[in-house]
Amino acid sequence: xxxxxxxxxxxxxxxxxxxxxxxxxxxxxxxxxxxxxxxxxxxxxxxxxxxxxxxxxxxxxxxxxxxxxxxxxxxxxxxxxxxxxxxxxxxxxxxxxxxxxxxxxxxxxxxxxxxxxxxxxxxxxxxxxxxxxxxxxxxxxxxxxxxxx
Amino acid sequence: xxxxxxxxxxxxxxxxxxxxxxxxxxxxxxxxxxxxxxxxxxxxxxxxxxxxxxxxxxxxxxxxxxxxxxxxxxxxxxxxxxxxxxxxxxxxxxxxxxxxxxxxxxxxxxxxxxxxxxxxxxxxxxxxxxxxxxxxxxxxxxxxxxxxx
DNA sequence: TTCCACTCTGGATTCTACTCTGGATTCCGC
DNA sequence: GCGGAATCCAGAGTAGAATCCAGAGTGGAA
Numbered sequence: 001x002x003x004x005x006x007x008x009x010x011x012x013x014x015x016x017x018x019x020x021x022x023x024x025x026x027x028x029x030x031x032x033x034x035x036x037x038x039x040x041x042x043x044x045x046x047x048x049x050x051x052x053x054x055x056x057x058x059x060x061x062x063x064x065x066x067x068x069x070x071x072x073x074x075x076x077x078x079x080x081x082x083x084x085x086x087x088x089x090x091x092x093x094x095x096x097x098x099x100x101x102x103x104x105x106x107x108x109x110x111x112x113x114x115x116x117x118x119x120x121x122x123x124x125x126x127x128x129x130x131x132x133x134x135x136x137x138x139x140x141x142x143x144x145x146x147x148x149x
Numbered sequence: 150x151x152x153x154x155x156x157x158x159x160x161x162x163x164x165x166x167x168x169x170x171x172x173x174x175x176x177x178x179x180x181x182x183x184x185x186x187x188x189x190x191x192x193x194x195x196x197x198x199x200x201x202x203x204x205x206x207x208x209x210x211x212x213x214x215x216x217x218x219x220x221x222x223x224x225x226x227x228x229x230x231x232x233x234x235x236x237x238x239x240x241x242x243x244x245x246x247x248x249x250x251x252x253x254x255x256x257x258x259x260x261x262x263x264x265x266x267x268x269x270x271x272x273x274x275x276x277x278x279x280x281x282x283x284x285x286x287x288x289x290x291x292x293x294x295x296x297x298x
Numbered sequence: 299t300t301c302c303a304c305t306c307t308g309g310a311t312t313c314t315a316c317t318c319t320g321g322a323t324t325c326c327g328c
Numbered sequence: 329g330c331g332g333a334a335t336c337c338a339g340a341g342t343a344g345a346a347t348c349c350a351g352a353g354t355g356g357a358a
Contacts, residue, residue: 011334021335022317030315041324043335059253064213067315076264091265095258102254104208109247115225116240160304170305171347179345190354192305216345 007045017054024054032057032071063101069094156194166203173203181206181220212250218243 014021027033028044033054036044053074060070073094076087163170176182177193182203185193202223209219222243225236 009335020317023315025337026316039324041335043324060257061315062213063250063253063257064211088265091261095261095265098254098258098261101212102251102258104212105247105251105254108209108212109244109251112240112244112247116237116244158305169347172345174307175346188354190305191307192354210345 006047008047010044010046013046013051013054016051017058019054019058027054027057030067032067032074155196157196159193159195162195162200162203165200166207168203168207176203176206179216181216181223 008016010021010024013019014024017024019027024033028035033050036046036050039045056074057070060073061067065073072090076082076090082090157165159170159173162168163173166173168176173182177184182199185195185199188194205223206219209222210216214222221239225231225239
């Protein structure tokens with residue numbers, strides 16, 4: 001079924017977003033995607049804002065956020081009743097996580113980059129490379145110990 | 150049980166790494182952590198290199214890598230029999246993923262940052278903010294459609 | 299030399315996040 | 329207006345990752 005006007009069916013949304021149809025319905029069931037309006041026949045009808053939201057969810061999943069995290073993030077957008085302080089708190093907390101993720105990824109990037117380069121330079125990768133990858137962060141780990149369940 | 154010399158028990162490793170004891174044994178069972186030497190009584194005895202490896206796994210999980218991905222990454226370090234070309238291929242493939250993740254996280258960082266700032270500036274967060282978060286990437290999504298299962 | 303926290307094993311269970319099934323309904327090109 | 333594709337729904341099933349459990353053994357402090 002083709003998009004009609006600005007609206008499209010779940011199949012089209014699935015294609016555009018790269019998210020499985022079943023998964024979209026699942027997201028609706030658990031409440032992180034809203035129930036969209038329906039056609040006369042009961043088909044879900046989506047618009048661009050839903051596509052963006054869904055893409056956001058998909059990417060966030062790929063970035064290692066749980067559905068719980070994502071629900072929280074989306075919550076600060078959805079629920080206008082949050083106070084500013086609350087919005088800020090959630091935002092800042094998540095920022096913390098995000099920045100740590102960026103740093104870790106950058107480290108990983110460097111290591112892999114070096115590894116590929118050494119290799120193409122004909123060096124046998126003599127690797128305790130990854131072994132020493134997150135070496136500097138022992139401190140961090142210790143701090144995090146409690147938090148970890 | 151305290152650390153003895155350079156070695157420590159699984160409980161201590163768990164504390165330092167923030168990874169559950171059960172999970173550590175599970176990682177050993179599935180082969181992404183090596184079987185450590187044992188004490189006379191059969192207790193696992195770990196050293197720093199294992200702590201680093203475990204931290205690496207934990208962080209990678211938080212970054213959205215599957216255990217399969219991680220196994221692959223660690224594989225290029227562990228198995229000296231990989232050819233240079235293979236090492237390079239894995240490294241370059243992962244680099245791609247990693248760079249995309251970094252970019253997405255940076256976008257997210259900007260949005261949340263703005264949100265927190267607006268808020269502290271006394272603005273009511275008038276948000277289709279996240280709604281428009283990954284707006285630019287529709288193209289990407291279309292390209293990715295096929296890949297998505 | 300006992301006590302209690304810690305660890306062992308192997309198997310069962312749980313949790314999260316989907317994914318599938320199947321029978322009914324709707325849509326739409328021919 | 330018919331047939332095949334798309335969608336609906338409820339509920340069951342699955343994969344991956346982790347966590348729990350029971351019963352037995354270990355180790356070190358008092």
